[in-house]
Amino acid sequence: xxxxxxxxxxxxxxxxxxxxxxxxxxxxxxxxxxxxxxxxxxxxxxxxxxxxxxxxxxxxxxxxxxxxxxxxxxxxxxxxxxxxxxxxxxxxxxxxxxxxxxxxxxxxxxxxxxxxxxxxxxxxxxxxxxxxxxxxxxxxxxxxxxxxxxxxxxxxxxxxxxxxxxxxxxxxxxxxxxxxxxxxxxxxxxxxxxxxxxxxxxxxxxxxxxxxxxxxxxxxxxxxxxxxxxxxxxxxxxxxxxxxxxxxxxxxxxxxxxxxxxxxxxxxxxxxxxxxxxxxxxxxxxxxxxxxxxxxxxxxxxxxxxxxxxxxxxxxxxxxxxxxxxxxxxxxxxxxxxxxxxxxxxxxxxxxxxxxxxxxxxxxxxxxxxxxxxxxxxxxxxxxxxxxxxxxxxxxxxxxxxxxxxxxxxxxxxxxxxxxxxxxxxxxxxxxxxxxxxxxxxxxxxxxxxxxxxxxxxxxx
Numbered sequence: 001x002x003x004x005x006x007x008x009x010x011x012x013x014x015x016x017x018x019x020x021x022x023x024x025x026x027x028x029x030x031x032x033x034x035x036x037x038x039x040x041x042x043x044x045x046x047x048x049x050x051x052x053x054x055x056x057x058x059x060x061x062x063x064x065x066x067x068x069x070x071x072x073x074x075x076x077x078x079x080x081x082x083x084x085x086x087x088x089x090x091x092x093x094x095x096x097x098x099x100x101x102x103x104x105x106x107x108x109x110x111x112x113x114x115x116x117x118x119x120x121x122x123x124x125x126x127x128x129x130x131x132x133x134x135x136x137x138x139x140x141x142x143x144x145x146x147x148x149x150x151x152x153x154x155x156x157x158x159x160x161x162x163x164x165x166x167x168x169x170x171x172x173x174x175x176x177x178x179x180x181x182x183x184x185x186x187x188x189x190x191x192x193x194x195x196x197x198x199x200x201x202x203x204x205x206x207x208x209x210x211x212x213x214x215x216x217x218x219x220x221x222x223x224x225x226x227x228x229x230x231x232x233x234x235x236x237x238x239x240x241x242x243x244x245x246x247x248x249x250x251x252x253x254x255x256x257x258x259x260x261x262x263x264x265x266x267x268x269x270x271x272x273x274x275x276x277x278x279x280x281x282x283x284x285x286x287x288x289x290x291x292x293x294x295x296x297x298x299x300x301x302x303x304x305x306x307x308x309x310x311x312x313x314x315x316x317x318x319x320x321x322x323x324x325x326x327x328x329x330x331x332x333x334x335x336x337x338x339x340x341x342x343x344x345x346x347x348x349x350x351x352x353x354x355x356x357x358x359x360x361x362x363x364x365x366x367x368x369x370x371x372x373x374x375x376x377x378x379x380x381x382x383x384x385x386x387x388x389x390x391x392x393x394x395x396x397x398x399x400x401x402x403x404x405x406x407x408x409x410x411x412x413x414x415x416x417x418x419x420x421x422x423x424x425x426x427x428x429x430x431x432x433x434x435x436x437x438x439x440x441x442x443x444x445x446x447x448x449x450x451x452x453x454x455x456x457x458x459x460x461x
Contacts (some may be wrong), residue, residue, distance in 0.1 A: 025329035028106035143423020179405030187396030195389030207292035288381025
């Protein structure tokens with residue numbers, strides 16, 4: 001019976017707390033739930049790797065048609081409806097991460113921390129019967145805690161004594177390891193969630209010599225607005241491609257400058273595939289290229305800049321084209337076609353027939369005029385990413401590696417009792433049983449050197 005002035009678990013205000021402790025926390029800490037959540041996260045992560053992320057509607061309609069559906073059910077409508085085109089930022093994937101993180105947290109507080117507290121507490125053995133319950137124990141005719149203590153300390157044990165009783169332990173760090181594993185996994189989950197809700201990804205196709213600000217954002221978290229820079233821009237000083245002797249692309253490069261709002265250069269770097277530019281948490285990757293325009297003139301006219309458009313093809317490869325008027329009234333002209341930045345440009349007349357070829361810095365006679373090709377202007381394709389959660393994820397992985405090493409340390413405990421002319425010694429460990437058994441034999445051998453020949457040193461298992 002409880003007093004009216006003393007609240008109990010039956011008091012209405014305490015029922016939710018009691019229900020949380022007895023129902024919710026044990027359920028969250030259930031190992032089976034954690035395994036199911038981890039498998040679900042792994043499954044959807046694999047789907048995000050297999051199914052292209054962040055593509056256009058036309059891409060999914062072309063690659064995942066309704067008939068025939070991939071695997072009998074996977075169509076573009078299913079992908080867009082369920083969010084499989086941006087798995088890692090969907091509400092249900094983030095919910096799985098939060099749920100799994102809650103399960104790890106509950107397990108940490110309900111199991112791991114109590115286990116650590118129990119490992120840090122100890123009690124002396126004051127009865128011979130207690131040693132019989134240990135995995136390894138020995139009974140000696142003579143023994144001395146005074147002799148045993150320095151031997152254990154030499155082997156790295158922390159020794160506690162009270163009268164004729166002794167307790168020693170080492171490797172408590174092995175009990176801390178699992179807790180740090182959980183903490184590192186929570187950091188990784190937190191970093192993933194942070195990146196999903198605050199990061200963004202953009203793509204820009206910028207002609208050589210142009211300056212741009214980040215605008216073409218294709219994927220962004222709900223709180224990513226603050227990550228998009230407004231106080232600096234990027235200038236593409238130059239874009240070029242290195243070709244192999246066979247004419248294949250070997251590597252493409254961009255010389256980029258970061259400019260402040262006054263147009264002053266803050267940072268300059270040459271990038272290529274697998275070597276991005278990083279500035280204030282934003283990374284610019286070299287991912288694509290294009291033919292942006294040509295610079296040419298007719299006879300002695302001023303040089304004009306004509307954009308080139310990529311042509312639709314049903315076969316592999318890419319072509320770019322533009323049209324140049326050869327008369328002031330634009331009644332006649334020629335079409336210019338090219339497939340890269342190094343090859344010959346093909347010149348076609350109004351009737352669609354090939355009338356000539358021209359290379360950069362050369363001229364060709366067409367329709368009674370001289371067409372001078374000054375320059376083929378390339379464009380660099382940049383993928384721009386901001387992910388504030390990456391440092392947190394890296395910290396989590398670093399901590400995970402450390403905690404994994406910590407978990408390999410054995411937590412070993414040894415008890416000793418001196419009772420009359422009998423000396424009892426025993427111990428246990430949570431891993432590396434053979435190593436611990438060998439160590440205990442060595443302790444007994446060290447004790448034997450100071451005891452009488454009649455001492456019993458048999459180790460019972």
